[in-house]
Amino acid sequence: MPSAEVVSIGTELLLGQVLDTNSQFLAVELAKLGIESYFRSTVGDNKPRIRSVLRQALERSDILITTGGLGPTADDLTTECIADLLETELFFDEEIWDFIKKLFASRNFPIPDSNRKQALRPLGADILHNPVGSAPGMIWKLGEAELTKIGLKDASKPRVILTFPGVPRELTEMWHQIAVPFLRSHFAAGVLWSTELKHYGIGESALAEQYAHLLDLSNPTVAPYAGHAECRLRVTAKASTVEEAKALAAPVLEEIKRDSAHRCYGDDTDTLESVVGRLLKQGSLKLSVAESCTGGLVSQRLTDIPGSSSYIALNVVTYSNEAKMDILRVSQQTLDTEGAVSEKCAEEMAKGALLLGHADLALSITGIAGPDGGTAEKPVGTVFLGLAAKDFYVGKSLKLGKVSGRTEVRFRTSQEALNMVRLFLIDRSLLAPKSLSAKP
């Protein structure tokens, strides 16, 4: 399999002034073409350093892709460094210059002299046209003669250099229009297709143990990853077409979906809130949420899904005892004897929200998000959840500890709350008391 190395050039990247999204874009695109990537490098605007990084990339990969450093200013050094490295001259390319002049004319901009620099091209390299900006790149196919001349290791293996500007919109246009067809015809051996199966209610290491027999597979490969209060199993297959790759992955995906049953809630773009939304829509059901310690987070997540107004009618955030009594009809007695953070209060809140929202299903959350307000009996991170429907109620409690902080207690609670709704909607027996010891 051919391999590529992306080298991002620019001091602004090393200062963190710009987030390097080009590298991620190129990584995904290379994987789609079945081109491997073992290394990625970033270097500032400095000639000796750029040269050393470019040389190293050419040594260890078949394809060198650079981003950045093609502009008209003094710190744009990419083209010059490549000519230096390959021990060749730069010449002024009239064809590029004409293109740049036309581009400026079309924008009614006078053309600064400094832009002449962008018409320079190393002898031997081809132009990689830029349809949307003034910085063209190059495509340079390097053969044994050129590579031997500079003393490169494995000089008999051909190499290719492609250079792109750092502006994401220009890079993506040039990539799709020119680089993809070029790479496909010269290198692409097949495709790398991958999907992620998202799990809730199991940790990364437990997931790895459960699927230990799959983690050693070579095609497809299976790897567990920790997410934010959830876990993912990534399944990746290599083949010559996407269809073949999917077919290779299919038996493994089926096995995981079967064995993970209610823990695997979706894939790739699914979120707990989008899955809950889909299930509510399918069942033509309305959900109401009464939140205390999460302060509207669950409501916000649910309503972030387009079309959620069809299944969310009314949610309330009842922080104070008065609001819990006034709006949700939580009893004074419960608040006096059990407190607002209690199993009983969660139950009354859920049942109150069911009535108030004229809903089919109601979720309640009351707890102590911290950092203050904890007691020995109910430390920070103590949360009670309730889920009520007509003829159904289940409660659950969490002890999330204070270590993770207020925002984290709230987020983890929202994950658990959304998952309770999901379990109810796929099979309410999963919420039977015996399963309540399942870990969050």
Next chain:
Amino acid sequence: MPSAEVVSIGTELLLGQVLDTNSQFLAVELAKLGIESYFRSTVGDNKPRIRSVLRQALERSDILITTGGLGPTADDLTTECIADLLETELFFDEEIWDFIKKLFASRNFPIPDSNRKQALRPLGADILHNPVGSAPGMIWKLGEAELTKIGLKDASKPRVILTFPGVPRELTEMWHQIAVPFLRSHFAAGVLWSTELKHYGIGESALAEQYAHLLDLSNPTVAPYAGHAECRLRVTAKASTVEEAKALAAPVLEEIKRDSAHRCYGDDTDTLESVVGRLLKQGSLKLSVAESCTGGLVSQRLTDIPGSSSYIALNVVTYSNEAKMDILRVSQQTLDTEGAVSEKCAEEMAKGALLLGHADLALSITGIAGPDGGTAEKPVGTVFLGLAAKDFYVGKSLKLGKVSGRTEVRFRTSQEALNMVRLFLIDRSLLAPKSLSAKP
């Protein structure tokens, strides 16, 4: 000046499945400490490759910082590769193991055997504690003896290795709590002190024009940045102590705060919600929020602030017309003649929330977040806001356009809503009708 190289470890980065935001975070942080960065590298989960990249980084930099590869699974290789590279043994650290066991116990997770791996530490390295997760890192100060043993160039120059997990939240906590004080005491030559003044209600270029005379200063430097629906002016001063740097910056900060008046809402860790919270607390006032299109986002932001239960009593998310009538007493006539997305409905919602929440101040939001639901007269992005107090009411409308998408319409609306409350609390005359044309 000391130099650092960040090495990001993980095949998921080379496949583009994860965007490497840690590198940018670390780049900004290193610059703040006055530590240079000349290179950055990314490598997949492969022992020989990781070792070669780590060795190279140690050769060309004083400080090697790794992210990723500290998890419990077989493809987490960072610690092992560092021990290999430094030709030392791994030992099982009971102190780390105790910490991990406690963490699992606090979350009610059984501890899988594979997590024992995370308690391994190379002989000679110190623990870099992880206060929020099970993957501790290491801090390893390497002297001439250790560097000579492995034949490193410039072995007389001391080096340091710091390892962090790839989970951004864990990395940032460990960075601020442990790495910053460590690096500051060992490496920082002088200090670079900087602060950001956050502005709402003015764009980046207008801000740059207003303070054009400050942007050419050399110490302190002043630079404008676009934020997310807000803008920032960063003021950075260099000196030998923090006190001196602050003194250098002080006159500029005073000027900006004076001239930006009500647009500069705070600095660094301030958010609109924290500033609103502080002002409500100072005035012993209670706020109620009635949201429609923002679906709980404003409530969630307000309650993300510790102690917000003292000024937030009751918030509601009334998506349906029924909920608006039932709970907030919006009139049938208003909904019939003006519709739920209207100035009048916003007013009735705010006044209803004021009564319902027994509040001193109530905010209402109704609009069309999209992607569907827009009309010619009220396109996606049309939002009406209302702010009611005893003897006070002001309304405002926004046209945010559909281009920015549902999440963005919701976020921008929440910024405007929080800023309305803020202006009311600092000087309600800022909300007088004549100022309503101010841009969002």
